[in-house]
Amino acid sequence: MINKKEKILFNKDDIKQRVERLGKEISEHYEGESVIVVPLLRGSFIFAADLVREMTVPTIIDFMTTSSYEDREESSGEVNVLQELRYDIEGKNVLLVDDICDSGNTMKKIIQLLEKQEPKSIKVAVMLDKPCRRQADVTPDFIGETIEDVFIVGYGLNYGDYYRNIPYIFTFED
Numbered sequence: 027m028i029n030k031k032e033k034i035l036f037n038k039d040d041i042k043q044r045v046e047r048l049g050k051e052i053s054e055h056y057e058g059e060s061v062i063v064v065p066l067l068r069g070s071f072i073f074a075a076d077l078v079r080e081m082t083v084p085t086i087i088d089f090m091t092t093s094s095y096e097d098r099e100e101s102s103g104e105v106n107v108l109q110e111l112r113y114d115i116e117g118k119n120v121l122l123v124d125d126i127c128d129s130g131n132t133m134k135k136i137i138q139l140l141e142k143q144e145p146k147s148i149k150v151a152v153m154l155d156k157p158c159r160r161q162a163d164v165t166p167d168f169i170g171e172t173i174e175d176v177f178i179v180g181y182g183l184n185y186g187d188y189y190r191n192i193p194y195i196f197t198f199e200d
Contacts (some may be wrong), residue, residue: 030198036171037194041153041181044170045073048151049080052121052168055149060084061119064111066136067091069125072182072190073153073170077123088113092132107139115145125182126154130162137164154178154195
């Protein structure tokens with residue numbers, strides 16, 4: 027754990043408003059259709075749970091577990107898929123959900139992997155987008171908030187094994 031002062035970037039109400047907006051946008055996009063929501067674990071589990079409760083279209087939820095950060099503040103660049111989907115996604119709409127799109131390497135690898143299964147569509151929803159750090163050619167379709175290059179934790183985002191349970195998003199002040 028880090029003993030530094032927190033600077034809150036998004037409080038609980040900020041997050042709630044963004045998630046409600048995203049749920050509405052996604053529901054409008056998939057109106058009249060169903061979607062398989064695929065949160066990338068572990069970081070997205072809190073955001074994904076809140077998001078699917080705001081969606082009004084028929085939804086199946088499956089999970090993939092990926093790892094690229096380990097205990098670092100930056101992605102290692104290597105993306106490991108630790109758990110693949112259980113559902114057959116051929117001909118189905120797939121919505122990948124992650125807490126943040128940073129380098130884009132994880133999302134690019136997962137999209138490439140899932141495209142081989144011939145889904146009808148693959149879209150990406152993230153709570154936070156950090157395009158200034160992008161290495162891969164990936165642009166999320168649904169974005170809660172675009173942020174600058176700052177290390178953030180809380181609301182599912184971790185540092186080491188800690189801070190995922192904090193109900194707001196913050197950074198550490200120097």
